[in-house]
Structure formats: C-alpha cells, structure tokens
Amino acid sequence: MPSLSLLAQGLALGVLTGGVYALLASGLTLYFGVMRVVMVAHPAFLFLAAYITYFLHAVTGMDPLLTAVITVPLFFLLGVGIQRVLVARIPQESLAMMSVLLTFSLALLIEGGLGYVATGSYRSITVDYATTSLHLFGVAFPYDRLIGFGLAAATFIAIFAVLRLTRLGKALRATIQHPDAARLVGIDTAKVTGIGFGIGLATAALGGAVLSIIDPFFPAAHWDYIGKLMAIIVVGGLGSVRGAAIAALILGTIEAVVQVSGGATEAGLMFYAFLFATLLLRPQGFFGGRLAERF
Amino acid sequence: MSTLSAKGLRKSFGGVVAVDGADLDLHEGRINGLIGPNGSGKTTLFNIVTGMIKADSGTVRLGGTEVTGWSPHRIAHAGLGRTFQLCRVFPRLTVMENMLVSLRRPRLRDILGGLTSKADVEVAMGWLERVGLDHLAGTDARDLSYGQQKLLELAAVLMADPQLILLDEPAGGVNPALIDRIGDLVRDLNAEGRTFLIVEHNMAMVMSLCQHIIVFDRGRPIAAGPPAEIQSDPRVLEAYLGV
Amino acid sequence: MPNASSVRSPAPTALPHLPRSVPLRIGLGLLLVLLLAYPWIAPGGYLRYAGVLVVMYAVLSTSWSMVGGFTGYVSLGHAAFFGLGAYATGIGVVTLGLPHAAAFVLGVLVVAVFAAVAGLAAVRARGASFVIVTIAMVTMLSLLAQDMTWLTGGSAGLQVPGAVAGISRTGNHALFFYLFTVLLLFALLTWWFIDRSRYGAGLKAIREDEEKAEALGVPTTAYKVAALTVSAAFTGAAGGLYAMWFGNLDPIFVFSLVLGSSMVLMALLGGSRYLLGPTLGAFVVAPANEYFLTQHGESQLHIILSGALLFVVVLFMPEGVIPAVQRALRRFRPQSASIREQTQQELHESRGAAT
Known part of the structure; x- marks a missing residue:
C-alpha cells in the first residue's frame, strides 16, 4: 500500500494529465459529432504539431507555447481541408468504416513522414519555467503540467462557450444532432462540418505544443494515445464533449493513481477495463449523448 | 382468435410521447388498415410490435405467445414479417440472395445449407415468379427499378412464410398500375389465410383493400371498424381535418 | 412487367460460384502449381x-x-x-x-x-x-x-x-x-x-x-x-x-x-x-x-x-482491383451487360412514371 502522500501526488498528477486528455478527446468528439468519423490520426497530428513546435523553437528560439499562434490556425485550415477534400468524398453508406481507414492512412503517412524527416529518435524541449514545481500541502505540482492543464482547461471552456453561446455553436450542435433537419432550417451543414473538423484538429495543434514541453516524443509514440483516447470517448458517450471531458479527468486520475500504487501496465489496462465495462453495461456511454445509442 | 394483440403500449422519445397507451387487436385472416395523420405514432407502433424498439410499457402477444421485449429476429421466426416505409433491399446482393436471407427457423442445417440447396431455391423461385421477378434472379438488387425493389422486398418477407404481414406504405412512390398489382397480391395472399396490417396514406387503396380499419391519432386508436363506417365517423374527420 | 415465366433463367446463375470460364480455371490451376513449386524455384x-x-x-x-x-x-x-x-x-x-x-x-x-x-x-x-x-x-x-x-x-x-529438430x-x-x-x-x-x-x-x-x-x-x-x-x-x-x-x-x-x-x-x-x-x-x-x-x-x-x-x-x-478488372473485361463481352442496361432503362421509366 503506497503512502498517503504518494497517493495525493498521484491524484494531483492524474488530474493534471486528465486535463490534457480532455483537450485531446474534445477534438475527437467533435469529429465524431459532426461527421460520425472516428479520427484515428488525431494523435498522429498531435505529434506532428509537437515536431513543428520543436523545429520552430529550435530554429527561431520561439517559446514552445507561443508557437501555437502559428500551428493552431494552420491546423484549423488543415482540418477544414481534410474534411472538405478527403472525408467528404467517402460515400455516406460506408462512411463509418472507411473514414477510420482513411484517417489511419493519414496517421501512417504522418508517422512515416516524421520518421523520414526527423528520424525515429526521441526529442524533447526543455524550457526553464517548466522544470520546477509548485509545492502545495506537501504535494508537488510540476509547472509544465500546470501550464498544460491551464491551457487545456481554457481551450475546453472556449470550445464549450462557442458551442453553447454562439450562432456557429448552435449550427454545430444542430448539425451534430440532426444533419437533415439542420439543412432544412437553412444551416450550411457542409461548411459547419468543415469548421467542426478544423476546430477538432486545432486542439491537436495546441495539445502538441503542451506535449512538447511535458514529455519526450518520437514519431511512433502516437500509437500509445490512440487506444487511451478511444476508450475515453466511448466511456464518455460518443459525440458528447462534456462526457468526454469528465471521462478524461476520471480515467486520467485513475491511471495516475494506479500507476503509483500498482504499475504502468495496470494503469494502461484501466482504460480498456473501463472501455469493455462501458460497452457491456451501458453502450451509450456513462456521461453522454444519445448519439451513441445509434452508433 | 387474434393474431396480434397489444395492450397499453407507451413509448416516448425525450419529451415527445409517440405512442400513448395504445391497445390493438387484430383478428386472424383479415386485411387490416392502420391510418392516421402524420406523427400519430403508426410507424412507432410498427417498430414496437416488430421488436425494433422497446416500448416503455405495455405488452405484445403474437398468436397467444407473449413476445414483449423479444429481439426482431425471434419475432420474425414467430411468424411476423414486415416491409419498410422507404423500400429496403440489400443493394449489392443478387435478387436470389436477397430471398435467401430470410430464415423461417434458424436451424443449423438451414443456415449452413448451400444457396444451391434445391428446395430453398425452388421456394424462392416460386415467390419470385409470383411477383414477376423470376427472370431477374441473378441481377443485383441495386439494378432493379424502384417498383421491382418493392416487389422483391415483399417476396423476401414471404420467403419466411409469415402468418402476419405488416406493410408500411406499400403504395408509396409507385405508379398506379403497380399499386393495383400489389393490391391484388395482398388479396391473394389473404385468401391463403395470411393476416395483414397495412399503414397507408393512399385512401383509395385502403378503403378498397382493407376489411377492417383502425384510426390512430396522437399515439392511440380513436376509432375502428369497416371502411364504410370509418369514412363517416366524425372523430376521424376531426383527427384528419383538425376541426 | 413481363409475366411470362417461361423465360425463367436457370437458378444457379443467381449464385456465387467458382470461375466458370475455362481460361480462368486453367490460369488458376497454373498459379496453384507455381505456388506449390515455389520453394524449388527459389x-x-x-x-x-x-x-x-x-x-x-x-x-x-x-x-x-x-x-x-x-x-x-x-x-x-x-x-x-x-x-x-x-x-x-x-x-x-x-x-x-x-x-x-x-x-x-x-x-x-x-x-x-x-x-x-x-x-x-x-x-x-x-x-x-x-x-x-x-x-x-x-x-x-x-x-x-x-x-x-x-x-x-x-x-x-x-x-x-523449431518444430523439427535438426532441420x-x-x-x-x-x-x-x-x-x-x-x-x-x-x-x-x-x-x-x-x-x-x-x-x-x-x-x-x-x-x-x-x-x-x-x-x-x-x-x-x-x-x-x-x-x-x-x-x-x-x-x-x-x-x-x-x-x-x-x-x-x-x-x-x-x-x-x-x-x-x-x-x-x-x-x-x-x-x-x-x-x-x-x-x-x-x-x-x-x-x-x-x-x-x-x-x-x-x-x-x-x-x-x-x-x-x-x-x-x-x-x-x-x-478493390477485381471489380475494376471485371468492368474492363465486360466491355469485351457485350451480351453479359444487357440485363443491367435494360433494368437501368426500366428504372428510368418507372421514375418518370412515378413523378
């Protein structure tokens, strides 16, 4: 049995990591929401963003987090492009299955491309503000994780606010819930879907900047994230942004606590245990949307 | 004896009550019509009875057996067949393969039996001949005309030899000549002892074809009787015209 | 809609089957032989x-x-x-x-x-x-x-x-x-x-x-x-x-x-x-x-x-490539395409009649 302080430490780290998961999962949820697309390449784009951040930092000396000013708009446009040019080409009746393969091919292209350009070895960025920790009640909160959590939370709140408060958000939610009806009331669903994809991919850009200061990375590392993120969006209820965020925080915390008390493998297995439990007990997800009942 | 009886069926989607405490009793051997304004719960009732969706409450009995909560394929094996509002065939399967999907009983021997099993193919050819599609047995279903697809859908349902057949808008989107043809087919099949329940908006067809008509409004039946009676029922006029 | 059931086609044509064309069968047979001989060729x-x-x-x-x-x-x-x-x-x-x-x-x-x-x-x-x-x-x-x-x-x-010692x-x-x-x-x-x-x-x-x-x-x-x-x-x-x-x-x-x-x-x-x-x-x-x-x-x-x-x-x-190749081959064999064309035409007519 690990000591109480170790558990508290695990809990703190878990919540912070969960925040980053939530950011990443919100992107996946958006793709699924607007188009019923399981975007397997999301983590690959995350690492693409981390590499872009790395090279911008290395070449220009820009602060890694500041590079988001460049990568976020770039990825937004890329996301719109991927949806409009590629995903929209797939016939509706085979969309659910073929889109997974299409995005899988993108993941392979990114991984191979990164390996070709930047080799397969580890990279990491060290920034001086990220190496120390904030100490509160005997628990250490590393600044890099705190920054990551803060950015994730801010982005998440921004996405949520856009969805709830703006006209675009209304159009997005209408498109998510009922594309045909949305079209009938005059929403340009093709455009809205593209924007949804763009926002989704923009979260990968931001996540990549955060990732680049938190962990070392290499091209094939995206595989580790796919299973975890997929589990999160299923547990949260496919298509529900709020559900995915709650599931991400909970699973991130459980992962960290199990990691300090058990081991890394047990921690990783938690995601799959929850995934299978969800599918067997409550296939529509625990926190989320009605969408999942149908998909 | 009643083939299909439902008691107190209720189903709501979110806040909308689609079927609201509906009772239904179909007598064996009749062609029954189910009419009502759009959104009155007819299709939801179909979906509950066939097991496609679960009712919030209420029971369904089929020929004396309670089938509430059964999965659609078990209900199909119990002798209930249905067609869909927008005709649904398997587009990339041949006409013959479409026929052989239907299973009367899920016995291992039947399932693993080859498509070339002579008996099955002959039964299928018999039904195809009856709807006039036998010459197209080897064609992909997607290459048929819409009317031919409607006939194929009906023939595939018949393949399982159902005693009760639910037709969801059989006249929708087909030309007048074919409507008459489908009507004749229903009469013939009824004469062989099969019971029908037909949802249809084409009043001419309903009134000429059905022997018994049930009128639905706001999720429950408001009137039932022979066509002549229904046509002069003030409650029916009210439901349709919103007086 | 033709009612004449005399034009009933033989049922097996409706079913999936092994390739019927003789050259294709010979080709497949040769491939199998080639496959079995591979370890000796290479x-x-x-x-x-x-x-x-x-x-x-x-x-x-x-x-x-x-x-x-x-x-x-x-x-x-x-x-x-x-x-x-x-x-x-x-x-x-x-x-x-x-x-x-x-x-x-x-x-x-x-x-x-x-x-x-x-x-x-x-x-x-x-x-x-x-x-x-x-x-x-x-x-x-x-x-x-x-x-x-x-x-x-x-x-x-x-x-x-290994399964066989000393191989x-x-x-x-x-x-x-x-x-x-x-x-x-x-x-x-x-x-x-x-x-x-x-x-x-x-x-x-x-x-x-x-x-x-x-x-x-x-x-x-x-x-x-x-x-x-x-x-x-x-x-x-x-x-x-x-x-x-x-x-x-x-x-x-x-x-x-x-x-x-x-x-x-x-x-x-x-x-x-x-x-x-x-x-x-x-x-x-x-x-x-x-x-x-x-x-x-x-x-x-x-x-x-x-x-x-x-x-x-x-x-x-x-x-996949097989249907693509089949489509290409079909161009050389006009009669097998006739059913498709005919039904396309029918489809067209019935749509016209319905509207």
Missing part, C-alpha cells in the same frame, strides 16, 4: 523466407475478409488474434512442454474463445464502437505481453524451439511454406463455403442493412460473433504457425496496429468481397513491403508507402 534462403511471409499474409487477409468482406465491419485489431495465437502456441511449447501440434491446437482454441468473448462486447455497439474495440484489443494485449515477462519473455521476446534453415522455410499454403487453401475453402451458404447471405445482408436483416429473421448478433470467431481462429492459426516457424516473438511486432492495417489494405486492394481478392492483395503488397523494408528499412519509406497505398485504395477503389 532455393535461396531469403527468397524462401519472403515466400513464407507472402503466403502468411494471404492467410491473414483472407481471414480478415471473413469479417470485413462479408459483414462490412472493419477490424483494425486482427493483429490481436494473430499475436494471441502465436503466444499461446509458443507458451504451449515452451512453458507447458506440449508437442508442437498440440500447442498449435491450443493456440487456435484460445484465440477462438477470446474472439467470441471480445466479439460479444464489440458487436453490441455498431459501427464506430466496433473499430474502437478492435483497436483496444491490440493495445491491451501488447501491454500485457510486454508486462507478463515470466510468461511471455516481455520485450526481450519469446524463443520458440536446416532453408528446409524449415520450405516446410512452413507448405504448412501456410495448406492453411491458405483451408481458409479459402471456408470462405467459399460461407459465401455459398445462407449464413453467408445473412452476413452480407448485415453489411448492406443490419436492421433489415434482423427484421427478416437473421440473428445478427450470433452471426457476427460467429463470423468474428471463425475469422479469428484462422488468424490465430497463422499466428501459431508463425511462432513455430519464426521462433522468436516480439510483442511490438505481433501486437501492432500496423500489422492489422496491412491485412485490411491487402484485402481491400484485391477486393474483400471476392474469394481470391485478399490473396491477390497479399501477393502484391507483401513483396512490395518486404522490398522496401530490406532496401530502405531505416528510412520509414515502407510506412509512408503503406499509408499512401491505403489512402488511394480507400478513396479511389474501395471495392
């Missing part, structure tokens, strides 16, 4: 080794299409079945001390049971959730295989002793070339049998319209789980042979999503709805992959290439 160690790999991939993609082709459910996680079969066989030999044949049978059984249980969870949810479960299976088993060092040897790998390397390759070929023929036979059965018609109906299939009396859940189990058993059998042939199991390779996606790519490229489609795909993709791996292994070119190929297949020829 006596070099490396070429034999590559030959075994190609036939193994043909088994894998054919097995994959028993789910992916018939039901349309895309699994990215067949590597889980492959790896589990390999490890169960390996552990049977190494830890349990079973004879190779018994360990192989054990491996296949373990995979079948695992697939049936995982399948029940997977098919409860349609579409997207299925893919997610298959991805999860692979990553989960990969974690376990790396962690349970006492049983699997962990990341260092599991060393499985030469090239002899071993020849032996397993034939074993994989037998497995391939068995898999093709099973595929063909399913294709012709009412069970197969039910599976295809699930692919086209699952709800409708259920309404027609198809027990869709049982059908899907059964298909996944059969498909997994063949995949696991290939894994078992791989363990005994290759002799060293690396958890990162056998439980990889990339391996699973190779099966998908090969099946789709050839045509997952056709008996020989997946085999054709394997015979094209596997040698290409092997070439790039040996010539440019360090550069990751092979990953880029598989990605690009998958991209092209998904976007431009999701039905």
Whole structure:
C-alpha cells in the first residue's frame, strides 16, 4: 500500500494529465459529432504539431507555447481541408468504416513522414519555467503540467462557450444532432462540418505544443494515445464533449493513481477495463449523448 | 382468435410521447388498415410490435405467445414479417440472395445449407415468379427499378412464410398500375389465410383493400371498424381535418 | 412487367460460384502449381523466407475478409488474434512442454474463445464502437505481453524451439511454406463455403442493412460473433504457425496496429468481397513491403508507402482491383451487360412514371 502522500501526488498528477486528455478527446468528439468519423490520426497530428513546435523553437528560439499562434490556425485550415477534400468524398453508406481507414492512412503517412524527416529518435524541449514545481500541502505540482492543464482547461471552456453561446455553436450542435433537419432550417451543414473538423484538429495543434514541453516524443509514440483516447470517448458517450471531458479527468486520475500504487501496465489496462465495462453495461456511454445509442 | 394483440403500449422519445397507451387487436385472416395523420405514432407502433424498439410499457402477444421485449429476429421466426416505409433491399446482393436471407427457423442445417440447396431455391423461385421477378434472379438488387425493389422486398418477407404481414406504405412512390398489382397480391395472399396490417396514406387503396380499419391519432386508436363506417365517423374527420 | 415465366433463367446463375470460364480455371490451376513449386524455384534462403511471409499474409487477409468482406465491419485489431495465437502456441511449447501440434491446437482454441468473448462486447455497439474495440484489443494485449515477462519473455521476446529438430534453415522455410499454403487453401475453402451458404447471405445482408436483416429473421448478433470467431481462429492459426516457424516473438511486432492495417489494405486492394481478392492483395503488397523494408528499412519509406497505398485504395477503389478488372473485361463481352442496361432503362421509366 503506497503512502498517503504518494497517493495525493498521484491524484494531483492524474488530474493534471486528465486535463490534457480532455483537450485531446474534445477534438475527437467533435469529429465524431459532426461527421460520425472516428479520427484515428488525431494523435498522429498531435505529434506532428509537437515536431513543428520543436523545429520552430529550435530554429527561431520561439517559446514552445507561443508557437501555437502559428500551428493552431494552420491546423484549423488543415482540418477544414481534410474534411472538405478527403472525408467528404467517402460515400455516406460506408462512411463509418472507411473514414477510420482513411484517417489511419493519414496517421501512417504522418508517422512515416516524421520518421523520414526527423528520424525515429526521441526529442524533447526543455524550457526553464517548466522544470520546477509548485509545492502545495506537501504535494508537488510540476509547472509544465500546470501550464498544460491551464491551457487545456481554457481551450475546453472556449470550445464549450462557442458551442453553447454562439450562432456557429448552435449550427454545430444542430448539425451534430440532426444533419437533415439542420439543412432544412437553412444551416450550411457542409461548411459547419468543415469548421467542426478544423476546430477538432486545432486542439491537436495546441495539445502538441503542451506535449512538447511535458514529455519526450518520437514519431511512433502516437500509437500509445490512440487506444487511451478511444476508450475515453466511448466511456464518455460518443459525440458528447462534456462526457468526454469528465471521462478524461476520471480515467486520467485513475491511471495516475494506479500507476503509483500498482504499475504502468495496470494503469494502461484501466482504460480498456473501463472501455469493455462501458460497452457491456451501458453502450451509450456513462456521461453522454444519445448519439451513441445509434452508433 | 387474434393474431396480434397489444395492450397499453407507451413509448416516448425525450419529451415527445409517440405512442400513448395504445391497445390493438387484430383478428386472424383479415386485411387490416392502420391510418392516421402524420406523427400519430403508426410507424412507432410498427417498430414496437416488430421488436425494433422497446416500448416503455405495455405488452405484445403474437398468436397467444407473449413476445414483449423479444429481439426482431425471434419475432420474425414467430411468424411476423414486415416491409419498410422507404423500400429496403440489400443493394449489392443478387435478387436470389436477397430471398435467401430470410430464415423461417434458424436451424443449423438451414443456415449452413448451400444457396444451391434445391428446395430453398425452388421456394424462392416460386415467390419470385409470383411477383414477376423470376427472370431477374441473378441481377443485383441495386439494378432493379424502384417498383421491382418493392416487389422483391415483399417476396423476401414471404420467403419466411409469415402468418402476419405488416406493410408500411406499400403504395408509396409507385405508379398506379403497380399499386393495383400489389393490391391484388395482398388479396391473394389473404385468401391463403395470411393476416395483414397495412399503414397507408393512399385512401383509395385502403378503403378498397382493407376489411377492417383502425384510426390512430396522437399515439392511440380513436376509432375502428369497416371502411364504410370509418369514412363517416366524425372523430376521424376531426383527427384528419383538425376541426 | 413481363409475366411470362417461361423465360425463367436457370437458378444457379443467381449464385456465387467458382470461375466458370475455362481460361480462368486453367490460369488458376497454373498459379496453384507455381505456388506449390515455389520453394524449388527459389532455393535461396531469403527468397524462401519472403515466400513464407507472402503466403502468411494471404492467410491473414483472407481471414480478415471473413469479417470485413462479408459483414462490412472493419477490424483494425486482427493483429490481436494473430499475436494471441502465436503466444499461446509458443507458451504451449515452451512453458507447458506440449508437442508442437498440440500447442498449435491450443493456440487456435484460445484465440477462438477470446474472439467470441471480445466479439460479444464489440458487436453490441455498431459501427464506430466496433473499430474502437478492435483497436483496444491490440493495445491491451501488447501491454500485457510486454508486462507478463515470466510468461511471455516481455520485450526481450519469446524463443520458440523449431518444430523439427535438426532441420536446416532453408528446409524449415520450405516446410512452413507448405504448412501456410495448406492453411491458405483451408481458409479459402471456408470462405467459399460461407459465401455459398445462407449464413453467408445473412452476413452480407448485415453489411448492406443490419436492421433489415434482423427484421427478416437473421440473428445478427450470433452471426457476427460467429463470423468474428471463425475469422479469428484462422488468424490465430497463422499466428501459431508463425511462432513455430519464426521462433522468436516480439510483442511490438505481433501486437501492432500496423500489422492489422496491412491485412485490411491487402484485402481491400484485391477486393474483400471476392474469394481470391485478399490473396491477390497479399501477393502484391507483401513483396512490395518486404522490398522496401530490406532496401530502405531505416528510412520509414515502407510506412509512408503503406499509408499512401491505403489512402488511394480507400478513396479511389474501395471495392478493390477485381471489380475494376471485371468492368474492363465486360466491355469485351457485350451480351453479359444487357440485363443491367435494360433494368437501368426500366428504372428510368418507372421514375418518370412515378413523378
């Protein structure tokens, strides 16, 4: 049995990591929401963003987090492009299955491309503000994780606010819930879907900047994230942004606590245990949307 | 004896009550019509009875057996067949393969039996001949005309030899000549002892074809009787015209 | 609408069947002979080794299409079945001390049971959730295989002793070339049998319209789980042979999503709805992959290439090359196209009449 302080430490780290998961999962949820697309390449784009951040930092000396000013708009446009040019080409009746393969091919292209350009070895960025920790009640909160959590939370709140408060958000939610009806009331669903994809991919850009200061990375590392993120969006209820965020925080915390008390493998297995439990007990997800009942 | 009886069926989607405490009793051997304004719960009732969706409450009995909560394929094996509002065939399967999907009983021997099993193919050819599609047995279903697809859908349902057949808008989107043809087919099949329940908006067809008509409004039946009676029922006029 | 039933066509034309054209049959026969003679044509160690790999991939993609082709459910996680079969066989030999044949049978059984249980969870949810479960299976088993060092040897790998003591390397390759070929023929036979059965018609109906299939009396859940189990058993059998042939199991390779996606790519490229489609795909993709791996292994070119190929297949020829070739051939045989044209015309007329 690990000591109480170790558990508290695990809990703190878990919540912070969960925040980053939530950011990443919100992107996946958006793709699924607007188009019923399981975007397997999301983590690959995350690492693409981390590499872009790395090279911008290395070449220009820009602060890694500041590079988001460049990568976020770039990825937004890329996301719109991927949806409009590629995903929209797939016939509706085979969309659910073929889109997974299409995005899988993108993941392979990114991984191979990164390996070709930047080799397969580890990279990491060290920034001086990220190496120390904030100490509160005997628990250490590393600044890099705190920054990551803060950015994730801010982005998440921004996405949520856009969805709830703006006209675009209304159009997005209408498109998510009922594309045909949305079209009938005059929403340009093709455009809205593209924007949804763009926002989704923009979260990968931001996540990549955060990732680049938190962990070392290499091209094939995206595989580790796919299973975890997929589990999160299923547990949260496919298509529900709020559900995915709650599931991400909970699973991130459980992962960290199990990691300090058990081991890394047990921690990783938690995601799959929850995934299978969800599918067997409550296939529509625990926190989320009605969408999942149908998909 | 009643083939299909439902008691107190209720189903709501979110806040909308689609079927609201509906009772239904179909007598064996009749062609029954189910009419009502759009959104009155007819299709939801179909979906509950066939097991496609679960009712919030209420029971369904089929020929004396309670089938509430059964999965659609078990209900199909119990002798209930249905067609869909927008005709649904398997587009990339041949006409013959479409026929052989239907299973009367899920016995291992039947399932693993080859498509070339002579008996099955002959039964299928018999039904195809009856709807006039036998010459197209080897064609992909997607290459048929819409009317031919409607006939194929009906023939595939018949393949399982159902005693009760639910037709969801059989006249929708087909030309007048074919409507008459489908009507004749229903009469013939009824004469062989099969019971029908037909949802249809084409009043001419309903009134000429059905022997018994049930009128639905706001999720429950408001009137039932022979066509002549229904046509002069003030409650029916009210439901349709919103007086 | 013609009522004359005198023009009834003979029923068998409605059914899937082995190729009827004589040149095609002769061609296939020649290919089979060529396949069986391969180890003697290619006596070099490396070429034999590559030959075994190609036939193994043909088994894998054919097995994959028993789910992916018939039901349309895309699994990215067949590597889980492959790896589990390999490890169960390996552990049977190494830890349990079973004879190779018994360990192989054990491996296949373990995979079948695992697939049936995982399948029940997977098919409860349609579409997207299925893919997610298959991805999860692979990553989960990969974690376990790396962690349970006492049983699997962990990341260092599991060393499985060869099946025949004292056999030469090239002899071993020849032996397993034939074993994989037998497995391939068995898999093709099973595929063909399913294709012709009412069970197969039910599976295809699930692919086209699952709800409708259920309404027609198809027990869709049982059908899907059964298909996944059969498909997994063949995949696991290939894994078992791989363990005994290759002799060293690396958890990162056998439980990889990339391996699973190779099966998908090969099946789709050839045509997952056709008996020989997946085999054709394997015979094209596997040698290409092997070439790039040996010539440019360090550069990751092979990953880029598989990605690009998958991209092209998904976007431009999701039905594979076989139907594309068939369409091209049909242009030379005008009469077989007549039914299609006629019904297209009818379709046009009836639409005109309906509006």
